[in-house]
Amino acid sequence: MAEMNMAKAINKALHEAMEHDERVVVLGEDVGKDEGVFRITEGLLAKFGEKRVIDTPLAESGIVGTSIGMAMYGLRPVCEIQFSGFDYYAYHQLESHAARMRNRTRGRLTVPMVMRAPYGGGIRALEHHSEAREAIYAHTPGLKVVIPSGPRNARALLHASIQDPDAVVYYEPKALYRAFKEEVPDKIETLPIGQAQVVLEGSDISLISYGASLRVTLEAAEVLDEEHGIKADVIDLLSIAPLDTTTIVESVRKTGRAIVIHEGPRTCGIGAEVVARINENVLLYLEAPVRRVTGYDTIIPYFSKEKAYLPDADRIVAAALETLEF
Amino acid sequence: MAEMNMAKAINKALHEAMEHDERVVVLGEDVGKDEGVFRITEGLLAKFGEKRVIDTPLAESGIVGTSIGMAMYGLRPVCEIQFSGFDYYAYHQLESHAARMRNRTRGRLTVPMVMRAPYGGGIRALEHHSEAREAIYAHTPGLKVVIPSGPRNARALLHASIQDPDAVVYYEPKALYRAFKEEVPDKIETLPIGQAQVVLEGSDISLISYGASLRVTLEAAEVLDEEHGIKADVIDLLSIAPLDTTTIVESVRKTGRAIVIHEGPRTCGIGAEVVARINENVLLYLEAPVRRVTGYDTIIPYFSKEKAYLPDADRIVAAALETLEF
Amino acid sequence: MPRKPIDLPYKIEYLSVLDENGDVDKELEPKLSADDLKKMYWYMRLARQMDERMLKLQRQGRIGTFPQTSGHEAISMGSIYAIDSSDWNVPAYRELAGMLYRGWPIETILLYWGGFEEGNRIPDGVNDLPYCVPVASQLLHAAGIGMAMNIKGDKKVVVTYFGDGASSEGDFHEALNFASVFSAPVIFVCENNQYAISVPLSRQMKAETVAQRAISYGIPGVRVDGNDVLAVYVAASEAVARARKGQGPSLIEGLTYRVTPHTTADDPKKYRSEEEVEQWLKRDCLIRFRKYLVKKGVCSESDIKKVDEEIDAKVKEGVQRFEELAKSEELLDPLASFDYMYAQTPEFLQRQKEELADWLNKEKKSSGSAGKAQAETARRGG
């Protein structure tokens, strides 16, 4: 048992995975000598050497495309895209191949790879460094999309992602890298991909979120409880593809009210899908419209103003009160 | 007034736009001498010459990226991506620049361009030639996404798209290119981007669709009327970004029941957004869950089996009957 | 300090071994046994006769649109013959001869162009990737496979294919750069048939050759006569030897011409002259290779005829097996896609599968007019 932040926990998982499975290789821009611009790959080059920890040329399609080749050859590449705002350069490779090879070859070839990328706002970064476009990947059949919300589940989910026989997009909420510490057990844990967690039990309203937004959601739940005596059922999706319909549906059947919270743009975002699944499964239990507290359909404002764009406890609390008064 | 199919109507719009505005240029793979693999650019090179009708090298990012440059310099590029399944190669250019330049420069630079691409299934094409991933663009703030459903609105919407001061993704349902003919007036028409049309009036159920799916939706509406006496309110979205919430909401307020129909994958698709907006605005009017009759979250099967993947009248009728019996 | 030339250690050569009359350059002639030569010829002919047969099948609507390969046999065969079966092959879509040689059954290939995923079921023991449609994207997979070979310490090589048009894609640049930086054992073979659908080489690049692009990556580049299977074999063997020695990738440009339409949906009259085509037909790789085999005494004219008959029979059998498979319930089951999206089908997808299963029986044929339109559009498109 040791206390560590999320950056350290992800780093720990990479060390563990490379120790336990020599097929695991790490590649990307500045992941070697520099140990990653966020230091997520700290110590890897020193311990595992240049063959397995690869500083690549500056080319995202190259990084993802060669990872796909390596995976088909039998390795387990874990590639890093320096910021999610640049993974679009490689989207054609992920969509056309990583997500399709198993189906295309009727199972003869598979692409067991992980594409890691820091995503989301809140660190006063430049334009293109604060995007949250995870829905693009959730909308891409054949991919899994995993998003941790804390040190412990980050480590467990990264292990699960690396062990997964298919391509996984592992998005790291960069605002949480060093936001807080948590006990992380010594023995390796994994969490099943596609299973959400109820992180707080309550029967008044369901608050559904993931990633950095889960933290403000928990803040909001606390305020709702302490200041308004409202008990929220807080769900951490952990993976947005596959999306855990069952957990969402059971919660809403209990509460009859729900809010979905995320950073990304609203239109066709994860929130829309959550609302759609609630509508399909428990419409008659709904006592109020499901609210979406999300990023807006704009470019996230430059950092002097970015906080206004990001969901915060206030917006969630207010939405919850309105939903309960509806 | 002349009868023509959608391929011809789009071609007509291109001719007209190039005649009326010399800033309009057409570029893409095989759009010149070959007149497009679907012959959409027929006659353009002969009439407007090599400077304005440009056969490019084989590079989608190059096509979109240079179009962005041309647009900032004052031209009105209309670029063609040969199949939508290959526009991912250029997504980073659209997202990072076409969708952002106005906001980035606080209005100093704009990107008035149109990216045309044939999309969707139903023509027995190879893998990657039948995709319907329009939701990716609808989820991209700064873009508009227009999808016609017939010759007349195809021409009017293409004019609107070319005249639009911002970047427009104009997706052409390739299954409709030669599916049927329609009267197209001689004088140039435009349609406002962001406005849906009620193409059939009814009060029993709202059928919301666009593109090739609208045709099967209309077939379904006919069956519902003739065989079951059910009157459907059929909405043709025409543009999925911006999405016309008002028209959708008014229809559902009237009918209390709705089905949204499209080819693309279901998760985080346009259907999800339509459901979310109905939920936000007219939840209490709903008498049954909104059904999504859409493509599945799989790769569209190769052409020997693709029809099973595509929404058809049967699926819509059955979903409508269930919704009404709910 | 003034202006001084930087001397770069590159010379780009043109290589040709076998001329149109079947005469060979004795010094460059590769040491290939009669069996080798016969085998190469056999698969080149198989590809040619199959291509011709596929055209008929397509016209009859028994398979869909496909890219014809006649004229590309020398580049495909000359390069694939330079690697071992334990090496890897990353094709594009015009390497029919090479795929047949690697062990892809005729019916499997027909299934692919007939609209069945099973056409990509790589046969047991064959180290090939399937056809790749998104142009140039496969080059990065080859680079990654080569990098993986180095990482694992395998002494293997990988050969990959792409067209002149593909060399304009960013992925081409990234693939050659990655392969060169990491000394990956990759042989990049460009099938320069001088057209990308309707776009001629001069519109694709200002450079005189694709081969000279090797200079951008500090690797060897050579242009060979793409209708000369011996020249391709020589260049490929040299590249393979370098790769096995850990000297990294090479770029080979085979200069040929697409004597057929781009695909069965293409109409070349729109963009080029018949004369141009006629000229290149004279340089056909099979005609000169046959002359060589006869002059060399490897086979007689009658052997050659026998081969054609043998192959006709083989193709017939393959087509029959394809026709049966194409009728089989298993292959026509659209539910299969749900089973192959992930190792384990997630619950939500399982539900979608059941949803579709419920509909499949009820499914009605789409209205005649739409049907016609689709067929019509299919003829024009893709």
Add this chain to the structure above:
Amino acid sequence: MPRKPIDLPYKIEYLSVLDENGDVDKELEPKLSADDLKKMYWYMRLARQMDERMLKLQRQGRIGTFPQTSGHEAISMGSIYAIDSSDWNVPAYRELAGMLYRGWPIETILLYWGGFEEGNRIPDGVNDLPYCVPVASQLLHAAGIGMAMNIKGDKKVVVTYFGDGASSEGDFHEALNFASVFSAPVIFVCENNQYAISVPLSRQMKAETVAQRAISYGIPGVRVDGNDVLAVYVAASEAVARARKGQGPSLIEGLTYRVTPHTTADDPKKYRSEEEVEQWLKRDCLIRFRKYLVKKGVCSESDIKKVDEEIDAKVKEGVQRFEELAKSEELLDPLASFDYMYAQTPEFLQRQKEELADWLNKEKKSSGSAGKAQAETARRGG
């Protein structure tokens, strides 16, 4: 028929005009007036002093992370000085000298790095694109602008900038290929500072130079001493002359070294030695340019001092204007983004704007711990 070299009409040259002692190659010395030389020096110094001042502002948290530009002034100034104000400039992010010369106010640039979109408000009459963060993507915009100049028949040129790392991106390849195929009047200037963050040139490419990549596109390529503003100017002027004559694009590689960290978030000790940096500091472009100006009698040592003082004052004023703007309600209004997404804000977005407007007052500061974490992460990141 045998193996014969293809002779390609390319020689890649290295160009240097001004050495570290400020001595010049008389034959190559460009004909620049004393005023020209003073102006070039003035903006190079302005960039240098501003860069140093920005470092302080960043350390004080008054602006965010930014890429330092000290050492890149010669490449930027030498090339930008070769074009007219009616020509276009497509920057990356290390061309501070050039942007200042083109007319970007100090406060505008500070606003950009301070987290305000207004930092990209191109001044009236300046034909520049704003900073471009997605590496290499801007090269295609330059190619498109050049193509548009040809289409409109404008006799203008466009200069664009990118790093050694950027030359690994597919967009680099596509941009140079498009520009060459369409003879677009584009001058591609590579700021080869030998690092892409931590990745050294040797890991970026196996090729000896970036300049030789010109051969892939059949265009002229030259490597120049990137610390020699005169050499850069000569090479750029030649490229501009060719472009204006309709001879298409050129590739210029300025070889320099990133003597600073990549950005204020970077720690170079992790990947390179102090000695390496020391060596290159000696070759600084401003030191030698100053020596040249003095030897040539263009300015005296005291003039030089005066310039520094003048500039200090200018920078101070600029910083003051920035500080005021950075406090202004208008610039701090997050609602502005809604107004600039489209020419006309669609109804649904208007509703979202109102939704946010309602919240803005209520907004609470995020919890202290998270706040600290953000600052901390900000220091490490990007």
